[in-house]
Amino acid sequence: MIVHWHRRDLRTTDNRGLARAASTGEPVVPLFVLDPTVLEHASPVRVACLLESLADLRSWYRDRGGDLLVARGEASGVVPQVAAARDATRVVWNEDYSGLARERDRAVRAALEEAGIATESVHDAIHHEPGSITPNQGDHYSVFSYFWKKWRDRDKRVAVDEPAAADLADVSGEPIPSLAELGFDEPEATPPTVTMAAARERVADFCSGPIYDYADRRDYPAASGTSRLSPHLKWGTIGPRELYAATERAAEGASTDDDRESVREFQRQLAWREFYAHVLAFNPETVTENFSGYEHEIEWRDDPDGLEAWQAGKTGYPIVDAGMRQLRTEGWMHNRVRMLVASFLTKDLMIDWRRGYDWFRRRLADHDTANDVGGWQWAGSTGTDAQPYFRVFNPMKQGREYDPDAEYIRDHVPELADATADEIHGWHELEPAQRERLAPGYPAPIVDHAERREQAIELFEQARGES
Ligand code: FAD
Numbered sequence: 001m002i003v004h005w006h007r008r009d010l011r012t013t014d015n016r017g018l019a020r021a022a023s024t025g026e027p028v029v030p031l032f033v034l035d036p037t038v039l040e041h042a043s044p045v046r047v048a049c050l051l052e053s054l055a056d057l058r059s060w061y062r063d064r065g066g067d068l069l070v071a072r073g074e075a076s077g078v079v080p081q082v083a084a085a086r087d088a089t090r091v092v093w094n095e096d097y098s099g100l101a102r103e104r105d106r107a108v109r110a111a112l113e114e115a116g117i118a119t120e121s122v123h124d125a126i127h128h129e130p131g132s133i134t135p136n137q138g139d140h141y142s143v144f145s146y147f148w149k150k151w152r153d154r155d156k157r158v159a160v161d162e163p164a165a166a167d168l169a170d171v172s173g174e175p176i177p178s179l180a181e182l183g184f185d186e187p188e189a190t191p192p193t194v195t196m197a198a199a200r201e202r203v204a205d206f207c208s209g210p211i212y213d214y215a216d217r218r219d220y221p222a223a224s225g226t227s228r229l230s231p232h233l234k235w236g237t238i239g240p241r242e243l244y245a246a247t248e249r250a251a252e253g254a255s256t257d258d259d260r261e262s263v264r265e266f267q268r269q270l271a272w273r274e275f276y277a278h279v280l281a282f283n284p285e286t287v288t289e290n291f292s293g294y295e296h297e298i299e300w301r302d303d304p305d306g307l308e309a310w311q312a313g314k315t316g317y318p319i320v321d322a323g324m325r326q327l328r329t330e331g332w333m334h335n336r337v338r339m340l341v342a343s344f345l346t347k348d349l350m351i352d353w354r355r356g357y358d359w360f361r362r363r364l365a366d367h368d369t370a371n372d373v374g375g376w377q378w379a380g381s382t383g384t385d386a387q388p389y390f391r392v393f394n395p396m397k398q399g400r401e402y403d404p405d406a407e408y409i410r411d412h413v414p415e416l417a418d419a420t421a422d423e424i425h426g427w428h429e430l431e432p433a434q435r436e437r438l439a440p441g442y443p444a445p446i447v448d449h450a451e452r453r454e455q456a457i458e459l460f461e462q463a464r465g466e467s
Contacts, residue, residue, distance in 0.1 A: 001086045001169050002026040005033070005079060005093040005108075006068070007101075009124060010053040011196050012060055012162040014239025016124040017094040019160040027169035029086050030061055033079060034072045034182065037104065043362045044187035045331035046234075047179060049194040053235050054176050056195035066168030070176045076107035080115045086171065091117060094124035097277050098369040099284025126274040127156050127240055130281035140278040142291075142384040144271075147278070151271045152264075159241040189331035192231045192365055199238035202229055207250040215262040218269075221322075221334035222407040227266070228332070230366035233273065244270065276374035279384050287373050288354065290382035295465035298382070300352035309446050310345055311359055313413070316445035318424050319399035320344045322412035329412075331365035336402050342379030343393040347456040348447055353380030381460060389460035392453045400425040415442035 004021040010032075012018060021028045032054055039047065058068040071078045083091050091112055096102070109119045123129040131139055133150045141147035179186065192198075206227045210217075217225025232238045247263055247270075254260040283291060290298075309315050313324035323337035333341070338360075345356045353376040360376070361367050377383025403409055406421040416424055419438045423430065428445045435444055 001029055001088045003029045003031050003079070003083050003086065003088045003091040005031050005091055006057065007032075007093060007096055008234070009094045009236040009239075010050075010057050010194075011199075011237050011239060012057070013196075014159040014242040015094070015162070015236075016160055017092050017122040018163060020120065020122050021090075021092040022163035022167040024090070026089070028066070028163060028167050029069060029082075029088060029169045029171055030057075030066065031069045031071065031079070031082055032057075033075045034070065034177065035075045035078075035104070036072075037074065037100075039182060041100070041361065042184075043331075043364070043367070044179065044184040045189045045191050045363070045365045046367060047182060047184050048187050048191040049231055049235060049365050051176060051179060052191070053194045053237060056197070056237075058173070058176065060196065061168060064165035064168055065170060066165075067171050067173045069171060069173040071174075072177065075104050076111045079108050080111045080117065083112065083117050084115055086169070088117060090120060092120045092122065095121050095129070096125065097130060097281040099280075099287060100369075102284070125236065125240065126277050127151075127244065128154055128274060130278045133278065140282045141275065142279070144275050144385045147275045148268055148271050151274060152267065156244055157241055159239060159245055187331065189327075189329055189363070189365065191331060192228070194231050194235050194237050194365075196237050199229070199232040202227065202232065203238060203243055203246050207246045211247065211250050211266055212254065212259040212262050215258075215265040218265070219336045220402055220408075221337050222403055222405070222411070226335065230332070230368075234366045234368050240270070272374075273368075273371060275384075276370040279374060280370040286377065286383075287369060290380075291377050291384055292382050292386065294382075294460070294463035296463050298352075298463040299459060301350040303349055303351055306349040306446065307345075307351055307355055309443070310341070310349060310351075310356075314443050315344065315447075316427065316443040317344060317348075317395045317399075317449075318406070318409045318413055318416060318427055319403060320395050322403075322409040325412040327360070327363050331363060333364075334408075336398075337408075338375060339379055340393055340395055340398055342376055343387070344395055346376075346380040347392045348395070348449055348452045350452070350456055350459055353377060353382065356380075390457050392456055394449060394453075396425055396428060396449065413442065415439040 002021045002024050004018045009015050054070060061068045071082055112119050135141055213225060217223040247267055251260050251263040313321035315321055320341050323333050323341045327333045342356055345351050346353050357372060357376040360372055378386045381387055381389035406424040409424055410417050416439050
């Protein structure tokens with residue numbers, strides 16, 4: 001017997017570790033471990049997605065005469081236990097690149113080896129493994145555009161087939177625990193459906209049309225022009241090779257150069273995911289530490305009221321509040337708005353990016369350590385290829401540009417349902433009495449953007465030792 005330990009690869013097709021296990025010719029025992037150390041960092045919405053995804057994976061195996069074993073406990077204890085109980089000779093898994101995951105994997109590997117069970121880990125989650133796309137000096141790029149040029153021109157592997165029914169061991173697992181049994185309350189957000197079929201359907205839908213408008217629409221939150229594949233990529237219900245192949249077919253089927261360019265633009269976003277995976281793999285400490293050092297500590301403000309208003313979507317900056325409320329209700333936020341709310345927290349409120357990261361980690365269905373840290377450090381001007389500290393997003397201008405009719409804002413901030421787009425985008429300029437008349441329950445801006453912009457620049461200049 002051979003164990004395939006599923007982690008963030010909750011799929012059977014385009015799964016290199018699983019294919020490797022099946023290729024040995026021994027019966028495969030698929031395993032997932034609900035590890036308390038990992039669950040401690042999870043949010044109800046993400047765990048709800050996980051449980052649905054596990055049930056889906058289990059039914060795939062059951063339909064073919066196998067089963068997915070779902071065990072609870074520290075992975076370094078449980079994996080060797082399950083493997084030994086099944087007389088497994090080997091445990092195979094796909095690599096994960098975060099520091100926490102790699103620490104866990106080292107402990108599991110050591111425990112298995114001590115028990116005389118072989119281990120094998122395979123690169124699967126991204127096309128090109130960390131360390132394989134490098135500048136002349138150093139082990140990873142810090143500037144995305146250079147990374148992208150190499151990434152784009154590299155040969156991509158093809159998707160791998162799913163194992164045959166004959167490859168599966170005849171095992172049967174315990175019931176999958178419920179959210180409550182794992183100690184979580186029902187999530188506030190409605191979890192997206194994260195199953196293999198839902199992922200494929202989304203890829204097929206997106207690549208059959210919307211991908212050609214992606215470049216034009218991706219920045220407009222009301223347009224729903226992005227793929228919304230992030231929860232699937234997070235849990236691995238779709239593999240990177242299968243997804244990329246679908247985008248290449250879309251490129252082949254494109255009827256204009258613009259359409260082809262739009263597919264390229266989408267592929268460029270997929271490369272951001274791999275860029276950040278490489279950065280994190282070589283800099284695991286950046287989950288808590290700034291990637292780019294400043295001469296002095298950045299003197300972030302301690303502002304619990306500001307933080308609370310930001311979390312609640314009550315800053316009086318409509319586009320920021322719309323984003324924060326979308327996060328609450330959907331467990332997802334549009335990328336342009338993620339950049340805006342992160343900029344607002346770190347520049348207008350001058351609150352440490354780690355407070356924002358922490359909130360996102362507890363709310364996002366698609367939380368991915370590498371992308372989340374990457375996004376936050378970018379916005380906080382502490383990251384790789386980050387937004388320069390002196391370029392501070394103006395939330396009003398951004399709202400006007402990317403949500404001109406205030407459609408997205410009205411969708412998420414019902415208090416503003418009767419205000420015109422001009423009133424919404426000019427909220428900061430209205431008289432208090434006008435604001436009160438238009439939307440009595442909606443706050444005035446909690447800070448003055450122009451003032452805060454100056455102060456934020458000063459904060460960073462002090463950290464640079466310039467003032
Ligand atoms: P699409 O535009 O359809 O893109 C397709 C895929 O490309 C995404 O699913 C994602 O895997 C990848 N991608 C797109 N943009 C980026 C990017 N800027 N960085 C890295 N990968 C990208 N993304 C996450 O997957 N998880 C996170 O926890 C996360 N946190 C973020 C935090 C902040 C502060 C910021 C600014 C961005 C964050 N992102 C994160 C990146 C991005 O916002 C999301 O990937 C995107 O909004 C997901 O929606 P989509 O699948 O419709 O994206």
